[in-house]
Amino acid sequence: MARRALIVGTGVADRIAAGLSGWEIERTPGAESLDLVVWADYPAAACAPCRLTDLSLAEWDEACDRPLRTVIDLACEAYEALAANSGTFVVLVPLMASAGGAEYTALASLGEGIRLLAKSLAKTWGADGITAHSITLDPHAFLAAQDAADIAADNALHDPPLGRVPDDTDDIAPIIEWLASGNAAPLVGSSLVVDGGLWMPG
Amino acid sequence: MTRLLTDKVAIVTGAGQGVGEGIARALADAGAAVVIAARRAENGKPAAAVLRERGHEASFVRCDVTLETDVEAAIEHTIDTHGRLDIVVHNAVSPPGPPGPVQAVDPNVITAQIATSTTASYLFARAAHPHLAANRGTLILLTSPAGMEGSGNLPVYATVKGAQRGLLKSLAREWGPDSIRVNAIAPVAWTPAMTTATQANPTLQARLEARTPLGRIGDPETDIGPVAVFLASDMARHMTGQTMAVDGGRYLGL
Numbered sequence: 001m002a003r004r005a006l007i008v009g010t011g012v013a014d015r016i017a018a019g020l021s022g023w024e025i026e027r028t029p030g031a032e033s034l035d036l037v038v039w040a041d042y043p044a045a046a047c048a049p050c051r052l053t054d055l056s057l058a059e060w061d062e063a064c065d066r067p068l069r070t071v072i073d074l075a076c077e078a079y080e081a082l083a084a085n086s087g088t089f090v091v092l093v094p095l096m097a098s099a100g101g102a103e104y105t106a107l108a109s110l111g112e113g114i115r116l117l118a119k120s121l122a123k124t125w126g127a128d129g130i131t132a133h134s135i136t137l138d139p140h141a142f143l144a145a146q147d148a149a150d151i152a153a154d155n156a157l158h159d160p161p162l163g164r165v166p167d168d169t170d171d172i173a174p175i176i177e178w179l180a181s182g183n184a185a186p187l188v189g190s191s192l193v194v195d196g197g198l199w200m201p202g
Numbered sequence: 203m204t205r206l207l208t209d210k211v212a213i214v215t216g217a218g219q220g221v222g223e224g225i226a227r228a229l230a231d232a233g234a235a236v237v238i239a240a241r242r243a244e245n246g247k248p249a250a251a252v253l254r255e256r257g258h259e260a261s262f263v264r265c266d267v268t269l270e271t272d273v274e275a276a277i278e279h280t281i282d283t284h285g286r287l288d289i290v291v292h293n294a295v296s297p298p299g300p301p302g303p304v305q306a307v308d309p310n311v312i313t314a315q316i317a318t319s320t321t322a323s324y325l326f327a328r329a330a331h332p333h334l335a336a337n338r339g340t341l342i343l344l345t346s347p348a349g350m351e352g353s354g355n356l357p358v359y360a361t362v363k364g365a366q367r368g369l370l371k372s373l374a375r376e377w378g379p380d381s382i383r384v385n386a387i388a389p390v391a392w393t394p395a396m397t398t399a400t401q402a403n404p405t406l407q408a409r410l411e412a413r414t415p416l417g418r419i420g421d422p423e424t425d426i427g428p429v430a431v432f433l434a435s436d437m438a439r440h441m442t443g444q445t446m447a448v449d450g451g452r453y454l455g456l
Contacts, residue, residue: 051376052373053327053331064324068365069312073312075305076305101372103376105373109365109372112364112369112371114361116352116360116361116365117357117360121304121357122352
């Protein structure tokens with residue numbers, strides 16, 4: 001029987017879904033059992049450069065607070081379905097959440113918040129057989145090409161040692177599959193940085 | 203304490219009690235005029251009165267940090283009353299509710315935690331920016347070790363405290379050219395919530411202290427406050443985008 005994944009979001013989420021061959025893919029919550037949940041539903045308002053002082057309260061809410069609430073609610077809603085299959089909860093996080101990014105305050109707040117949510121879920125859901133992780137991706141996964149290049153320059157990121165940044169479908173999706181497999185069982189609450197070596201923190 | 207903040211003006215949110223009040227006292231002792239911003243006048247007014255009794259310049263402004271109008275009025279009060287604004291310390295946060303997994307958290311607690319943490323940080327940053335830019339000022343956010351290592355018992359609290367760290371790092375990059383520094387403090391200290399928790403669980407204090415290399419829980423005024431003074435002063439003029447864990451060594455691996 002095919003394993004079932006809930007993939008939330010567009011853009012990078014679509015590309016991840018395309019890489020999960022052989023999986024039964026759900027795009028909206030509601031399934032009674034799930035082996036995997038992947039959240040990457042960053043609103044367009046968060047992924048366009050804008051100084052904080054130019055954001056209205058409504059824009060801040062749309063770019064940060066509302067999606068932050070949505071992913072918390074998703075975790076609550078998905079708990080029973082993940083517990084039914086000892087599933088895995090994965091959030092995809094832009095590099096700016098951990099490294100900072102001028103003109104991306106809302107995106108960084110949202111991303112770092114859900115990274116800590118994943119770690120927190122892992123601490124209690126482990127007893128129910130559920131694992132939770134975050135994967136930090138390079139800016140290209142979330143931003144328009146020129147905006148991503150600007151952030152790479154502003155943050156003085158390395159040129160990727162392998163000569164390319166990871167492909168969401170061919171490189172990231174298999175890592176998510178591995179996280180959802182029994183082979184990754186000892187890995188709990190991890191924050192993986194899969195950016196092709198752009199950042200190399202720590 | 204050395205008067206590192208003479209002629210500076212600070213506003214501290216959630217300063218009617220706990221860590222906020224301790225930081226307000228330390229900033230005032232260091233020479234700053236301090237605005238006590240608090241939602242409850244019954245806490246905020248006495249906190250400001252204590253500072254004045256100690257010979258400091260201080261005032262109280264009632265402020266619900268989740269309301270745009272209150273935040274803008276608090277900044278306006280600061281300028282009207284004290285003439286300038288150099289230091290913003292956003293400490294206020296709503297109670298995290300009882301410990302438990304995310305699926306057991308009261309939805310109203312989630313709403314309030316987001317509003318007092320990310321929304322309020324955004325509101326204070328936006329409203330204070332012109333004044334901080336004019337004075338090469340500083341913004342200090344109070345986060346938590348939970349915002350770095352996560353928390354199984356307080357997952358929403360850990361989420362919003364993590365979100366504040368994402369904000370501060372990006373804002374540090376964004377406001378660097380304006381010569382505004384943005385940093386955070388992650389304390390473990392005596393707060394009303396900590397006092398309530400230790401009273402409810404008689405063994406909690408001993409367990410926490412046993413896990414802390416320095417062997418005690420921090421005092422808001424004498425342990426946490428001086429770090430806020432340092433971050434607000436020119437001593438830290440080349441520091442931005444950082445989170446200082448002030449926890450007696452409790453979380454060495456962060």
